[in-house]
Amino acid sequence: MVNNNKYLIVEIGSKLYLGIENSFDKKKRKHTLTLFSSSSKVEVLSKNTHDLIPTFKLEDDRIVDLEFYDFWLSLLEEKNLYKVDDFIDQAVKFFSIQSISGVNTFLEEFNADFLYFKFIDKNIYLNSEEIVEKISENISKKDDRARIMESFIQCLSNESVIDEMKHSLPIAAIKCYFSGSKKYSKSFISLLMKISDSENDEDLVNFLKSKKIFNASFEPFNLANNLNNNFSYKNNLSLAKKFSGKGDLAIRAFTVDDSSTYDYDDAITIAKLDNSYILYVHITNFSDLFDYKSDFALEAKKRLNTIYGPIENFNLYSHDLISEISLREGCIRKAISIRFEIKDYEIISASIENTYISIVKNYSYEEFELLLKNKEEFNFLNKLTKLLYEKRIKDADFKLFNSEISIKADKNNNLYLKVMKGLDSYKVISELMILTNYFFSEYFIENKIPGLYRNQKKSEDLEVSIIGDNPEFYFYRKVSPVNISTTPSPHFGLGLKSYIQMTSPIRRYLDSLMIWQLDHYLKENKPLFSDELLNEASLTNINSLSSNKDKSKKNQKFWALKFLIQEEIKFLTGYIYASLKDKYVVFFNEFNFFDSIMKKNCKKTYYNDDVIEVSFEYIDLKNLEIKSMSDVD
Known part of the structure; x- marks a missing residue:
């Protein structure tokens, strides 16, 4: 037709x-x-x-x-x-x-x-023929990828053992999704959710852990925030032997830190003379082992700070390198030390020198707390630091500090809350580190050594609220920011004429820079870094430091939210920190994190420092948010 x-x-x-x-x-x-x-x-x-x-x-x-x-x-x-x-x-x-x-x-x-x-x-x-050949290869690869993805799904469905090498592609695709990338296969993730009977990402993570695809410490949060301990270098220094022959020169010292600490970077020596005490504060000094141009230092420059977590820390230096430079019990290490002579609780002299130290004990805060009253030298330290504190805070903006609250994990990775409820041992070490950093800054100024000073202007409009909870805590509002500069000026927050941070070189990159600077000056009587170089370093890192600080806060909140999920907590008590246009900023002091509640979800009107009790439906770990929060009577 x-x-x-x-x-x-x-x-x-x-x-x-x-x-x-x-x-x-x-x-x-x-x-x-x-x-x-x-x-x-x-x-x-x-x-x-x-x-x-x-x-x-x-x-x-x-x-x-x-x-x-x-x-x-x-x-x-x-x-x-x-x-x-x-x-x-x-x-x-x-x-x-x-x-x-x-x-x-x-x-x-x-x-x-x-x-x-x-x-x-x-x-x-x-x-062209070349383009057709290239596209054909890509199609072939795409078909291969599809077969691998299908094999992975079948293995999960059949509860077969997953071959990590063979199935590296689907595992990488899952990591891509958890990292927050928008370039992931939605159909593949949807299929995973379906076969694992997962309602959310947390369910899927637990399913994949049960299948041994990820280990117990795996967290999507770490991927999304680029938190890892994958270092570009390998430590082949074998440092332990380097100082083994220095035993006769070594000063006996001890450390006091959290029980989970392995990166010991400061130590103490206290000895009584006839009518005075000799106090040393030692800071680990790895300047002879590697310098600021080394692979170790260049990677530390990118990381800037150690970020701590209950199951895993994300270190400034690799774990095996830390093991070599940390002030571990039974080891001899090189240090930069401040030697104080103290009489009648007054510092009558102070000097800075390179030393070797022999670490006789790594105390925990809890262990050292028991010794403060029972050992004369330690009791002296307790009284000394209280007097130093009282003298310092007369000119300080901040006279009171909140208890340190953190999330820890037991050997089975079960989370628990740890609160430092005003331990004297913690205050002793904190005040000694402040004292040490102050004397370092004064030494830098006196000898015209370029340094990175921490400056804080006076908070003229500072508002302080004392919240009578248990434990008591404090809100500080309208606080002047802390700045890093090569020009020294007062730190009004601490009540000091000048301040340099360099007591944690294993944990903070800028502290490492200051250790290299001071070590070089002690040896050569001239600085290693100029003001210009340090200015460049501080300006280059200032945004990264802010980002790292934000990342650390997010990490702390992530684990607090994980703890709430673990304990199946659905009700919280907090305090109003700020009232914004459409929401309240709430500080949940028991768990040490901030969140916000929409005013439209509140039955009452709240003001700063008011207590608020809330309920919520679920926790969004991906976005670190408590969802559908409302106040309760």
Whole structure:
């Protein structure tokens, strides 16, 4: 049967379609058509239509196999660009197309092709042989990826052992999703959720841990925030032997830190003379072992600070390097030491020197607390630091500090709250480190050594609220920021004329810089770094320091929220820190984190320092938010 309808090939977007003409508006030069394949009505301008010149049958002799390779090759022998009409004519001849349905089948296959042809600006472009080969390789790889993904899903469904090497691709895809990247396969993750019967990311993580795909310490939060202990270097220093022959020169010392600490970077020596005491504060000194240009230092420069967590810390230096430079019990280490002579609780002299120390004990705060009253030298330290504190805070903006609250984990990775409830041992060490940093800063100033000073202007409009909870805590508002500068000026927050941080070189990169600077000066009587270089270092790192501080706060909140999930806590008590336009900022002091509650979800009006009790529906760990929070009576 001969076809009497008028058929047009029309351009829509970057594709070609077969349509039956219904009408033509001569004035607007616009055709109204019904698309052959979908029966949809469309309007197309005449300039985007092409007449079918040959006469085609109506019978449905749909082409079964359209192999474009030979067709593409035959066209490529002539040229690599064809007009639409010429291209259709060549196709009709090559494939012996005799029916309307055959034309439609060809166009459908052409629209689906991306290997051989491109339709751009009313022309058909033929891909070169090189491009076709490259695309073919990519298609082959894509097929291989699909097979690997399918194999991974089958192994999970059948509870088979996962081969990490074979299935590295799907594992990488999961990590990509957990890292917060938008470039992940939604269909793959949806399928994982389905087969694992997971309602949220936390369920999926636990499922993947149960399948040994991730270890017990794996957390998506760490991926998303680039927290890891993958260091670009290997430690081959073997430092332990370097100082083994210095035992006769070594000063006996001890450390006091948290029970989970392994990065001991400060130590104490206290000895009673006839009518005075000799007090040493020692800071680990690794300047002879590696310098600021080493691979160790260059990576530390990127990390800036150690970030602590209950299950895993993300270190400034690699764990094996820390083991070599940490002031560990039973080891001899090189240190920079301040030697204080103290009489009647007054410092009568202070000197700074390079020393060797022998660490006889790593005390925990709890262990040292028991010794403060029972050992004369330690009791002296307790009284001394209390007097130093009382003298210092007379000129300080901050006279009271909140108890340190942190999330810890037991050997089974169960989380628990740890509160430093005003331990004297903690205050002793804290005050000694403040004293040490102050004397370091004064030494730098006196000897004109370029340094990185911590300066804080007086908080003229400081507001302090004392919240009578158990334990009591404090809100500080309108606080002047702490700045890092090569120009010394007072630190009004601490009540000191000047201040340098350098007592934690294993944990803070800028402290490491100061140790290298001071060590070089003690040896050569001249500084290693100029003001200009240190200024550049501080300016380069200031944004990174802010980012790192924010990352540390997020890490602390993440683990607090994990603890709430573990304990199935659904009600919280907090205090209003600030009232904004549409929400309240709330400090949940028991767990040491801030969050916000929408005012529209509150039955009452609250003011600064008011207590608020809230309930919530669930916790969004990915965004570190407590969802659907409302106040309760």
